[in-house]
Structure formats: structure tokens, C-alpha cells
Amino acid sequence: MALFDKYAPLMGQFESLESTGYNPFNVSFDRVLSPTEGVIAGRRILLLGTNNYLGLTYDPDVIDAAVAATRSLGAGTTGSRVANGSYGGHRQLERHLADFYGRQHCMVFSTGYQANLGILSALAGKDDHLILDADSHASIYDGSRLGHAQVTRFRHNDPDDLDNRLRRLADTPGDKVIVVEGIYSMLGDTAPLREFVEVKRKWGAYLVVDEAHSLGVLGRTGRGLAEAAGVEDEVDFVVGTFSKSLGGIGGFCVSDMDGFDILRVASRPYMFTASLPPAVVAAVTEALNQLRHRPALRQQLMDNARRFHAGLGDLGFHVGPEASPVVSAIMPDPKTAFAFWTRLLEAGLYTNVSLPPATPKGLALLRSSVSAAHSRSQIDHALSLFADTGRELGLIPAEPAIPTWVKHPTATLAGAEPQDALAIGFRSQLLARLAAPSKAMAKYYSAFRRQSPGRARIVGDK
Amino acid sequence: MQNSAEQIRSLVFDALRAALDRPVEFSDDTNITEGLGLDSVAVMDFVMEIEDALDISIPLDRIAEVKTVGDLVAAAQDLKGGR
Numbered sequence: 236m237a238l239f240d241k242y243a244p245l246m247g248q249f250e251s252l253e254s255t256g257y258n259p260f261n262v263s264f265d266r267v268l269s270p271t272e273g274v275i276a277g278r279r280i281l282l283l284g285t286n287n288y289l290g291l292t293y294d295p296d297v298i299d300a301a302v303a304a305t306r307s308l309g310a311g312t313t314g315s316r317v318a319n320g321s322y323g324g325h326r327q328l329e330r331h332l333a334d335f336y337g338r339q340h341c342m343v344f345s346t347g348y349q350a351n352l353g354i355l356s357a358l359a360g361k362d363d364h365l366i367l368d369a370d371s372h373a374s375i376y377d378g379s380r381l382g383h384a385q386v387t388r389f390r391h392n393d394p395d396d397l398d399n400r401l402r403r404l405a406d407t408p409g410d411k412v413i414v415v416e417g418i419y420s421m422l423g424d425t426a427p428l429r430e431f432v433e434v435k436r437k438w439g440a441y442l443v444v445d446e447a448h449s450l451g452v453l454g455r456t457g458r459g460l461a462e463a464a465g466v467e468d469e470v471d472f473v474v475g476t477f478s479k480s481l482g483g484i485g486g487f488c489v490s491d492m493d494g495f496d497i498l499r500v501a502s503r504p505y506m507f508t509a510s511l512p513p514a515v516v517a518a519v520t521e522a523l524n525q526l527r528h529r530p531a532l533r534q535q536l537m538d539n540a541r542r543f544h545a546g547l548g549d550l551g552f553h554v555g556p557e558a559s560p561v562v563s564a565i566m567p568d569p570k571t572a573f574a575f576w577t578r579l580l581e582a583g584l585y586t587n588v589s590l591p592p593a594t595p596k597g598l599a600l601l602r603s604s605v606s607a608a609h610s611r612s613q614i615d616h617a618l619s620l621f622a623d624t625g626r627e628l629g630l631i632p633a634e635p636a637i638p639t640w641v642k643h644p645t646a647t648l649a650g651a652e653p654q655d656a657l658a659i660g661f662r663s664q665l666l667a668r669l670a671a672p673s674k675a676m677a678k679y680y681s682a683f684r685r686q687s688p689g690r691a692r693i694v695g696d697k
Numbered sequence: 698m699q700n701s702a703e704q705i706r707s708l709v710f711d712a713l714r715a716a717l718d719r720p721v722e723f724s725d726d727t728n729i730t731e732g733l734g735l736d737s738v739a740v741m742d743f744v745m746e747i748e749d750a751l752d753i754s755i756p757l758d759r760i761a762e763v764k765t766v767g768d769l770v771a772a773a774q775d776l777k778g779g780r
Contacts, residue, residue, distance in 0.1 A: 369741070379757070386757040390745060403754050592738035 257577040259588040269293055270482075270608035275585065283603045283617050284587040288560050289451050289532045290608025291482035291522045304517030312513070317499065317506045324516040331523055332487050336458055336473060340495035343487050343516075345508050347447055347476025350486025352378040353504035354443065354474055355414065359384030362409040366400050366440070368392065368426070370419050370595045375445065381504070384412070391419075391595060394430035401438040411440040417449030417460030421594050421602065423544075423561030425449070428464040435469065443472040451480030451526045452560055457533055477515075481522040485511050536560055536607035539614050543605050546618040551631035563589070563600040564621070571628060572599040578624045584617055705777060706770045708750050713766065716743035725767030744769070751777050 239246070252258040265274040270290035273280050291297055308322065316325060325343055333341040344350040355378030359365045363384045367375055370391040379386040390396040397413065404411060413435055415426045428444070435442045446459030454462030457480075461470045471492060477485040488498075499505060511519075526532070537558075544558035553565040566572035569590050576588045579601075589600040605614070625631035706725075713723065713733070721733060729735055735743070740763075744755055747769075753776045763769045 369745070376757075387754040388741060388745075388757065396745075399749075399752075400754055403752065592736040595738075596742070597736075597739060 252573065255573075255577070257573075257580060259573065259576050262585070270606050271610075271613055273585065275580070278583065280580070280583050280585045281613055281617060282585050283605070283609075284585050285606070286448075286479040286604045287482060287606045287608065288448075288480040288536055288604070289482070289522075289526060290606045291480070291525055291532075294482070294522070294525060297482065297518045297521045297525065300521040301514040301518040304513040308513035310512060310514070312510045314509055315506060316510045319510075321510065322513060322516070324513055324520065325510060328516050328520045328523075329487075331520060333489055335456075335523060335527060336489040337467075338473075338489040339491050341487055341489045342495075342498060342502075342505060343485060343511065344505055345485060345511055347474075347478055347484075347486035348374040348377075349504040349508065350474050350476065350488055351375050351445065352381055353502040354472060354488045354498070355379055355412075356382035356504065357498050357502040358382075358441070358443070358472070359410065359412045364404055364407070364409055364411045366397065366404075366411060366413050368415045370421070371414060371416065372420060372445065372447070373593070375414055375416075379414075384409075392424065392427055394427060394434050397431060398434045398437070401434065401440060405438065411438065412443060413440050414443045414445070417444055417446040417453060418559050418561060419595075420448050420561060421589055421598075421600060422555035422563050423448075423559035424556050425453070425460055425559065428460055428466050428470075432464075432466045432469040441471045442469060443474060444470045445474045447474070447476040448479060448559075448561060450475045451533065452536060457526050457530070477519045477522075480526060481519050483515050483519040483522060485515060485519060532607040536605065539605045539607065539609050539611075542611070542614050543603065543618065546614070547621060550618070550622050550625060552621065552625060560605045561602065562605060563602040566599040566601055567630070569599045571630070572601050575601050575624055575628060575630075578627065579620055582620045582624070584620045702770075702774055705751065705774050709747055709766065709770050709773060712743055712746040712750070715746070723766055725765060725770065727766050728764055729766060729769065730764075747773055753777055 249258070249260070253261065262275065265277065267273040267282075268279075270285070270287045270292050271282050273282050304324065308324070312322060313319065329341040329343050332343070333339060342353075344353055351372070351374035355365060355375065359382055361383040365379045365382070365384045365386045367379060367386065367388045368391055369388045371388070387400055389400050401411060413431065415428070415431055418425055426444070432442065434440075444459070444461050446461070449459040451457045453460050456462065458467070459473065459475070461467045461473060472488055472490045474488045475486065477483040477487070537560075540560045540562065541558040544554055544562045547554050547562060547564055555561070555563055564575075566575060569588075572588050572590070576586060579586055587602040587604075589602045591597045591599070594600050603617070622631070626633055710723075713729075714720075716735065716739065717733060723733060727733060729740055730737070741757070741760060744760055748754055751773060753773065755772060755776060759772050759776075763772060
């Protein structure tokens with residue numbers, strides 16, 4: 236037991252959750268019925284926490300491709316692509332992704348987590364510098380630790396702080412690699428990519444953008460935030476995952492950089508792991524095809540995202556600054572987050588609980604992810620369950636009681652463009668103040684105010 | 698600009714007080730995570746305040762080595778060249 240003594244505090248928390256019978260970190264589905272419905276403990280549940288953005292997991296063509304590939308090529312590859320060989324499907328998927336992004340090179344990894352591990356650890360060597368957004372996903376932090384570069388972090392979405400960090404490194408030898416994300420997975424906010432690109436050019440750094448949550452979500456053709464922001468030429472490496480909008484598992488990196496393929500024999504998370512099985516490769520290839528040829532899915536997704544984000548905001552919940560498929564309600568503390576999550580599940584709605592240190596600024600979050608597959612009535616049903624639960628727990632007013640000008644700030648805020656993210660964020664801040672926010676929320680909103688001026692609306696552009 | 702060791706020490710102490718939600722007594726020997734209950738991200742966040750004030754960047758591997766308040770003061774002094 237001594238070996239695990241170091242986990243005593245964690246074990247205490249985990250066991251106390253287990254004892255309630257509702258542990259959000261140990262959920263098991265009896266069955267999954269569709270992208271939006273499943274069965275937990277014998278009860279039919281509406282799924283609002285699965286990152287299944289385009290709802291492609293049950294697409295008949297995707298399933299057919301997986302079945303056919305398994306029948307003809309077997310269940311697994313039993314080895315690494317470097318030591319044991321690639322299948323045709325691996326290379327074909329890489330070509331399709333490179334073509335989709337209009338880039339010369341693509342590498343496919345066995346998970347999205349490994350894509351960040353493999354790219355970040357290999358890009359930046361011992362004398363180089365990785366500069367990470369502070370709210371980066373764990374895989375970005377872990378990838379940074381796997382390599383030998385010096386790692387520093389800058390304040391979330393803050394181009395001035397990034398500029399400061401690069402200035403301090405100006406006289407230090409070595410390449411500088413900046414890492415940011417398209418959509419951040421906890422609050423659903425996007426990076427101010429145009430501003431970051433200016434800083435990158437000023438200091439001659441390289442830029443990696445992780446589009447895990449923005450592939451198939453943002454941009455005219457679904458390539459992500461870099462496309463939406465019109466700066467793809469300035470993004471040196473795009474990393475992404477197959478496990479969200481593409482409904483499978485795996486990760487990738489695309490680039491135009493000469494010599495990119497040397498990473499295949501330099502990146503340990505690429506070399507020393509088994510390659511993706513034929514079924515997954517075939518399913519993801521077909522899902523990518525669907526993503527490219529069914530832009531209506533993206534439209535439906537963003538309609539649902541806006542409806543749910545605005546709905547929670549109007550009810551009086553504290554939500555992230557932008558409407559995106561990730562919609563998190565900020566809870567006053569972890570205990571309330573667990574209580575809220577449990578009541579929603581008992582009422583037939585599955586969401587996620589996210590806690591520090593996985594969340595920014597010490598926030599306890601009740602996190603939802605919206606899908607193109609959700610019907611309008613499913614979104615509205617989820618909102619009504621949030622309303623009931625929020626009122627039962629005293630988190631939101633019994634009646635919304637929000638002045639119209641707060642609800643529709645674009646009508647009265649001088650200079651605000653319709654659907655301006657800043658205006659939406661401004662309303663969220665007002666709502667937060669009206670409801671006397673906790674210290675954690677106050678900290679979050681003060682951080683948001685600091686970084687929001689001048690930000691352009693990008694999420695949901697058309 | 699060089700900061701004296703004592704200036705850096707008082708700056709670190711002030712930043713730490715501001716990062717804590719409650720008044721807590723601490724000294725150079727206080728363990729930041731176990732003694733003050735800050736998680737890994739909270740530590741990195743409050744280190745940013747120190748970095749700003751001293752115009753330095755403390756790499757994550759140096760932050761990971763920090764156990765006590767005194768370790769952090771020493772790391773900041775080292776990077777600032779203040780001793």
C-alpha cells in the first residue's frame with residue numbers, strides 16, 4: 236500500500252464520489268444508442284458530453300467502411316508503422332488530410348494525445364524553446380515534457396504576454412515554437428490567432444495550432460480556426476484529432492515545412508506504438524469525406540451551439556465568452572458541480588464535470604458538448620433541465636428578470652457589430668455581476684475583460 | 698535593473714499572499730503545494746505575477762523543482778541575476 240500512499244488525498248476524493256453512486260469520472264454506459272442517446276444504469280439518457288460534434292459515429296457509410304476494412308484487412312495491425320510497416324489505408328488517410336488542408340505533408344498518429352506528444356517533443360530540441368498558452372491541454376504540457384526544450388507558458392489568449400516572453404528570449408540561441416489551440420476544450424473560447432501571428436512574425440518564431448476541437452467546426456471548409464481567421468499560411472503546423480468531429484480515434488499533423496517526414500524516424504510517440512487498426516483508418520477516411528461534403532453538418536452544429544450557449548446565458552448561468560460546441564457553465568465550487576451533474580443525470584441528461592487543475596483559473600465547470608445530431612427539441616429539453624436544476628440549487632434566479640437591453644446588447648451598445656463576441660461576452664459579465672459572482676468567477680471575468688478588447692468574432696463565421 | 702535579494706523575496710511573498718484566498722502565515726520553509734494547498738496550475742499562475750514584476754521567464758522545469766517558498770525566491774534571484 237505504501238506505493239500508493241502519495242495518492243491518499245486523491246483516493247479520498249475518488250472514494251467519496253464512488254460512495255454516492257454517482258461518480259462523474261467513472262461513468263459506464265450500458266449501451267450507446269445514437270450520437271445523442273445512451274443507456275446508463277438501465278435508463279435512457281440524453282448525451283450532452285461526448286465531443287461528438289458532427290454526430291458521425293453512427294453514419295451508415297462510416298460504419299460500412301469500418302466493417303469492410305475489418306473483413307478484408309483484419310482487426311489490427313499488430314505493430315508500428317516504422318518497425319512493422321504501414322498499410323495502404325494509413326498513407327491514403329495522410330494524403331486525404333494533406334489534400335484537405337492544402338499542405339504537402341501529413342503524419343497520422345494513433346491518438347490525438349500522441350500527436351501532440353510526438354510533434355512537440357520532436358520539433359523543439361534541447362536548445363530550443365516551447366512557449367505554450369497557459370490553458371493548453373494536458374497533451375501539450377506532456378509533449379513539452381517529453382522533449383528536451385526549455386518550456387515557458389504565457390497568459391491565456393494574451394498576445395502581449397507572448398510578445399514579452401519572446402522578447403525575453405530574443406538574445407537566447409535556439410528556435411522558438413509557439414503552441415496554441417483553436418477552440419479551448421474547457422470554456423470553448425478561441426485563440427486570437429491573427430494577433431498571435433503578428434507576434435510570431437515579429438520574432439521569427441514557429442507556430443503550432445492544435446485544432447482538436449475546431450476541426451470540422453470552424454472555417455469556411457471546416458479546417459479550423461486558422462482558416463476562419465485567414466492565417467493558414469502563417470501556421471507552420473496544424474495538429475488535430477480524429478476522436479471528436481471525425482468520430483474515431485487517432486491524431487495527425489499537417490505542414491508545408493521541407494523535411495517534415497524526418498519526424499517519422501525522430502518522433503518516439505510515432506515510432507514506438509502500434510498503428511491504427513484498419514477499421515479506424517477506413518472510418519476516419521470516410522468521416523473526413525463526410526466532413527468535406529456535408530457543410531450543413533457544421534451549420535447545424537453551430538446553430539445548436541449558439542442556441543444552447545445563449546439559452547444558458549439567458550437563464551443566468553455564467554458561461555464562456557463565445558458560443559462554440561463546448562459550452563461550460565461555471566459552478567461556484569466542485570461540490571455544487573457534482574450535485575448539479577448528479578441531478579442532471581438523474582433527470583436523464585449526461586454532461587461532464589471538469590475541475591482544477593484541468594480547468595483554467597481554478598474554475599469548477601459543468602461542461603457540455605453540443606452535436607450537429609442534436610435536434611432542437613433535445614437542446615431545449617437540456618436547457619429546461621438546466622433551468623430546473625439551477626433553480627433548485629439556487630444558482631440562477633427563479634425568473635430570469637434580465638432587462639431587455641442586457642439580453643440584446645447589440646441594440647444599444649455603440650459600435651458593436653451584430654452577434655459580436657465581445658457584446659455576448661459583455662452580457663455574460665453583466666449577468667455574472669447581477670448574480671453576485673463567487674471569487675473564482677470574479678477572477679475569471681476580470682481575466683476575460685483584460686484580454687477581450689479588440690477581439691474579432693471568429694466562432695461561427697460563415 | 699538588478700533587484701536585491703530582499704526585494705525579490707518580498708515580491709514573492711506579496712504575490713503569494715495575493716494568490717491565496719485567505720490569510721495564511723508562511724515562511725521560506727513553507728511547502729507551496731502541501732503547506733498552502735495550491736495545485737500545479739495555481740502555482741504556475743502565481744509565478745506569472747513574479748515573472749511580470751521581475752521581467753523574467755521561469756521555465757517549467759525550474760518551477761517543477763520548487764518545493765518551498767524559499768526555493769522559488771532562490772530560482773527568481775538566480776534568473777534575475779540578483780545575488
